[in-house]
Amino acid sequence: MPSIVLSLSCPDRPGIVHSVTGLLVDHGGNITESQQYGDPDTGRFFLRIEADIPGSIDELRVPVDELAATLEGTIDLTESGRPIKTIIMASTTSHCLTDLLYLQRMGRLAIDVTRVVSNHDTLRPIAEFYGVPYTHIPFSKDRRDEAEAELLQIVEETGAELIVLARYMQVLSPELCERMAGSIINIHHSFLPSFKGARPYQQAHDRGVKIIGATAHYVTQDLDEGQIIEQDVERVTHGHTAADLQAIGEDVERRVLARAVQWHAEGRVLRNGERTVVLP
Amino acid sequence: MPSIVLSLSCPDRPGIVHSVTGLLVDHGGNITESQQYGDPDTGRFFLRIEADIPGSIDELRVPVDELAATLEGTIDLTESGRPIKTIIMASTTSHCLTDLLYLQRMGRLAIDVTRVVSNHDTLRPIAEFYGVPYTHIPFSKDRRDEAEAELLQIVEETGAELIVLARYMQVLSPELCERMAGSIINIHHSFLPSFKGARPYQQAHDRGVKIIGATAHYVTQDLDEGQIIEQDVERVTHGHTAADLQAIGEDVERRVLARAVQWHAEGRVLRNGERTVVLP
Amino acid sequence: MPSIVLSLSCPDRPGIVHSVTGLLVDHGGNITESQQYGDPDTGRFFLRIEADIPGSIDELRVPVDELAATLEGTIDLTESGRPIKTIIMASTTSHCLTDLLYLQRMGRLAIDVTRVVSNHDTLRPIAEFYGVPYTHIPFSKDRRDEAEAELLQIVEETGAELIVLARYMQVLSPELCERMAGSIINIHHSFLPSFKGARPYQQAHDRGVKIIGATAHYVTQDLDEGQIIEQDVERVTHGHTAADLQAIGEDVERRVLARAVQWHAEGRVLRNGERTVVLP
Amino acid sequence: MPSIVLSLSCPDRPGIVHSVTGLLVDHGGNITESQQYGDPDTGRFFLRIEADIPGSIDELRVPVDELAATLEGTIDLTESGRPIKTIIMASTTSHCLTDLLYLQRMGRLAIDVTRVVSNHDTLRPIAEFYGVPYTHIPFSKDRRDEAEAELLQIVEETGAELIVLARYMQVLSPELCERMAGSIINIHHSFLPSFKGARPYQQAHDRGVKIIGATAHYVTQDLDEGQIIEQDVERVTHGHTAADLQAIGEDVERRVLARAVQWHAEGRVLRNGERTVVLP
Structure with missing residues (x-):
């Protein structure tokens, strides 16, 4: 049945x-x-x-x-369980991409990754290992519109229902954010709203916090202000350098993002103004 | 309304x-x-x-x-929110009793503690501070039946709907367990099913575990085998003595017990064979 | 020895x-x-x-x-183990004060609470139950200097080595902050640096975070900017109201503050510029 | 320097x-x-x-x-930081192997994986993707001694300082356990000492625990009794099936094992009778 x-x-x-x-x-x-x-x-x-x-x-x-x-x-x-068509975007950092592709292969995530898109060519071998087509869309101020157009075409072609920003370091256009509102998930490498903006692990280190975290949220036009889907944390000490925080944080990022993607794919995440309702 | x-x-x-x-x-x-x-x-x-x-x-x-x-x-x-009539039983350890009475006073728990019962007289001042009648029922092999009868009379008199064993170190009779099945909550000072029986913190120390815990469960005739309602844990290290584990564990015990009592009082805990369903 | x-x-x-x-x-x-x-x-x-x-x-x-x-x-x-002379200050909220006095009585904290000071008279019975003198210093704009002078006199009289702000809702004078730098611990009811200022639980609710926390820090003249000693967190959901967050948060606050006080009393917390070194 | x-x-x-x-x-x-x-x-x-x-x-x-x-x-x-020569053994489950190889490649683990050994041929592509030689040693009652000999030869040839059992489902010989005492790390998919033996997630589900965990320990001749190096846990609910527990548990397993391997490689884990001392 x-x-x-x-x-x-x-x-x-x-x-x-x-x-x-x-x-x-x-x-x-x-x-x-x-x-x-x-x-x-x-x-x-x-x-x-x-x-x-x-x-x-x-x-x-x-x-x-x-x-x-x-x-x-x-x-x-x-x-129930239908894999939703998904584009993963990443820049050069591989931990989130690797994990999502691994979990998809193991049948742990109800997504069908139809394309990996990156503004670099670095991560291609990972996509290839997992049998997912990889498109390198170079990004620079000069070819901003061109890059966006290429991306939109891939969205069209693949019938993407979800875009996952798995440490993608460029800002999407307001048009795309608007068009796919509630269907773009980003992982932010801090426990939002703490440490918005650049280099959150360095900021966390400088402030001397005892716990770091990561946040998966829907992407809106206001950077780092989208609705929070999931967060998780890990304890750190004075002895950890900013680089240590980054290494520890990567493990938090990938599991927070994986959970957010899974819950979204299962229809458990509903937007409620500036917040989400997550029905477990 | x-x-x-x-x-x-x-x-x-x-x-x-x-x-x-x-x-x-x-x-x-x-x-x-x-x-x-x-x-x-x-x-x-x-x-x-x-x-x-x-x-x-x-x-x-x-x-x-x-x-x-x-x-x-x-x-x-x-x-909704009706405080259920509750008897708290404890022996000489005060942390769980203190916490439950404090939380009741602050309106954090939907219980009405009608009596504190103990096999010692040690904890009387705490009950009195919180304005709850205290009954000392001495317990020994000789007067086992007598003690049980006194307890049953208090259950009758107060119309108790819930008995909380807040570190009560005597075993209740099978009759009482049967009569109030699903209405007696115990806190066990280990992460069950690990370290059943006596001196769980010493056992945990000897085994060298890196995390300790506590378990709130319904009391059945099989000691330490009742349906688990809630558990929580805390990290420990090789440097902690068995006494340290106990101190750390007490904080875990009291919050696990408080949560279990609260959820029970709100009708969120349903027994399902050997397990519970907790509807959050 | x-x-x-x-x-x-x-x-x-x-x-x-x-x-x-x-x-x-x-x-x-x-x-x-x-x-x-x-x-x-x-x-x-x-x-x-x-x-x-x-x-x-x-x-x-x-x-x-x-x-x-x-x-x-x-x-x-x-x-080693010498209880340090401590003043606890609180306003009307009792959970942190109750917990510190309870833990002191149980021998869990190496502090000797010589006085409870409050700008209200509400919490007096708690101090009295635990046998600690209570001084009510009314605080208002008109008598700011007078109130500060009374507090300083108590610091002198009791030989206070530590002041714990256990949900004390007034700002201490720069002079006192300076004089007892590194010896005044405050509990802030958010996971700093998120949600500084007033009503952090309401802020947390409005932002839709999935985890709330509390922060114990040394008090400096920059409000909410002192060196962080300890933090802890608890998971929450969309279903929790701001009032629920407060109730959940109180349990986090008290254990974070208790740990910070304990570590400070044991000489484990050293200030390192804007941060602390906590030697476990 | x-x-x-x-x-x-x-x-x-x-x-x-x-x-x-x-x-x-x-x-x-x-x-x-x-x-x-x-x-x-x-x-x-x-x-x-x-x-x-x-x-x-x-x-x-x-x-x-x-x-x-x-x-x-x-x-x-x-x-300091010298990668220690390591053999990873696994059967058919890939999450721990994948994670260790990924973390090694990213420079997150001070190990040099010289060989992946398995009693199946299933995981070969993963080892090859990460450029690590893979040896399939079929294992059965008939060829037990032969299989052990092949394994010992690989230990010799590669100069292995550490063997990691990354969900390897066969028991090592007492000789090998003895010879490499303190240098074989296993991941057990339960929060030991709970749920020893087979199918721990099913056991955990049947007992109705509210938290599951994983345990990395040194391998001794007493199965599941070696010194515990690291443990971690995750919350579960009545709604999770045994299969859900397994999926959640795999994420716990891989991070517990990765931490244990890292700490061992950094010389932070010292055996102390039945326990370990982990110097962070």
């Missing part, structure tokens, strides 16, 4: 869960997992349901769209 | 959530929080719903009982 | 450890614990030694002072 | 640190890092010193051996 994931975001009001579960019951569905959250601050309601259904997912699409309209919200409906 | 908590455990089948939410919708209820879990191993389904309802909770009792019968399960229905 | 703690801070150069251990060997001492750190950034060297010595600590004072002069540094010499 | 690491284990007595630092001072050395530990239980003393020395390390070898004899202990002396 196929299994579906339904993710809903709408204004809160009585009866939502009953309506959604009613629709599923009418189609013979059996709910296997369900989480919800009503935000008293924003007045919005969020729901994720995983269910087994007897027929095809397509039979649900029209009634689900009608329900979304009635609830004045949005509902994403997809097959 | 009053708020209610409904905790359900029953055999899994399609339509449960729809039935429960339907009952609430019929009574004008608005769900503010909901979690569920279907266990593929045991075939059981668990649900906790928090909802605002327009009328009295009493109007729900009959339909809820009928629904429980239909679902061949059990449903607990209670006012 | 008495045991001593020797804490050294001086410019780095070859032979320091050999000189210090030589001095101890000459006096028949046996080192039981030793940690050191040389900071390549600041060129400073830090050493803490715990040793058993056959005679009186006083016989060591002159040679230790001479060695400090030779090394152009400072050496603190004290009996 | 070359830098050396000196790791000492000997019976505790006064003056050890002074003797060792004296030797270094005599040779113009400058200590950059030093940790020590005296175990009151076993009466043994452990010391690790990192120092810059003006001449060749070889000039230190004789005086260091003489000092070791005087102290009735053992001293390991090596160049």
